[in-house]
Amino acid sequence: MADYIVDATVDITDVVCPITFVKAKVALEELKIGAVLSIRLNDGEPVQNVPRGVKDEGHKVLRLIDNEDGTYNLIVRKENDE
Numbered sequence: 001m002a003d004y005i006v007d008a009t010v011d012i013t014d015v016v017c018p019i020t021f022v023k024a025k026v027a028l029e030e031l032k033i034g035a036v037l038s039i040r041l042n043d044g045e046p047v048q049n050v051p052r053g054v055k056d057e058g059h060k061v062l063r064l065i066d067n068e069d070g071t072y073n074l075i076v077r078k079e080n081d082e
Helices: 019-029 045-056
Strands: 008-011 036-042 060-066 071-077
Touching: 008 019, 019 036, 019 045, 019 071, 036 045, 045 060, 045 071
Parallel strands: 008 036
Antiparallel strands: 036 071, 060 071
């Protein structure tokens, strides 16, 4: 069972890198510290780059869920206001 409650979601399956990370970053900026964001993204570059980007920004990746349809849900907790 998950030890988090998702506070917000963003679907970035309709955009390509590097805009995927930009949209994820903007969605995180709108949340309070400690909030959890679910980011739906495509396989390939997005699933490789977005988790690394949010970690580099200082946020915590809680889980990466394979939806088994070519998409993933990345669960991230906002750790700072950067």
